[in-house]
Amino acid sequence: MNRLVYLAALATAIAGSAAAMDQSLVRQFKKLDPQTRLEQRCDTEAMWKINADKTAYKPDKVIAYTFADPIVEADQIRAPGAVFRSKGEWYKLKYKCSTGPDHIEVLSFKYKIGDLIPHKEWDAHYLYP
Numbered sequence: 001m002n003r004l005v006y007l008a009a010l011a012t013a014i015a016g017s018a019a020a021m022d023q024s025l026v027r028q029f030k031k032l033d034p035q036t037r038l039e040q041r042c043d044t045e046a047m048w049k050i051n052a053d054k055t056a057y058k059p060d061k062v063i064a065y066t067f068a069d070p071i072v073e074a075d076q077i078r079a080p081g082a083v084f085r086s087k088g089e090w091y092k093l094k095y096k097c098s099t100g101p102d103h104i105e106v107l108s109f110k111y112k113i114g115d116l117i118p119h120k121e122w123d124a125h126y127l128y129p
Helices: 003-020 023-030 034-052
Strands: 059-063 071-073 076-086 089-099 106-116
Touching: 023 034, 034 059, 034 071, 034 076, 034 089, 034 106
Parallel strands: none
Antiparallel strands: 059 076, 071 076, 076 089, 089 106
16 A cells, blocks of 8 residues: 555544544633643543443443553653453553644553552542442
8 A cells, every 4th residue: 555545544544433422522622721631631532432442341431540540742641550350340440642743633542450449448549430
């Protein structure tokens, strides 16, 4: 595939992803400052990816900073200490997410699910049912 065809296919995929996103969600993201938008957009992508993958998890909340601060560089965030809640339980999560400059379109996303977080640790990390 030549470079021009590849770039056209990539642009179509990105546009399709953004177009598929609920426009009210896009409006909400645009109200956020750029760094918060990047984090929130990537947290949302984590929920969508985990839900879409054939796992037993059904995340309804992702927090990027529970066990370690996220590392932000321009249009990319690495969240080595993230967590997500699924069916009332919290799990460790690591993710790396790259977006376009507006922090709406996700260009790449990788994640790894970690261990279940015991209930006795929830209070120390401000987690809730």
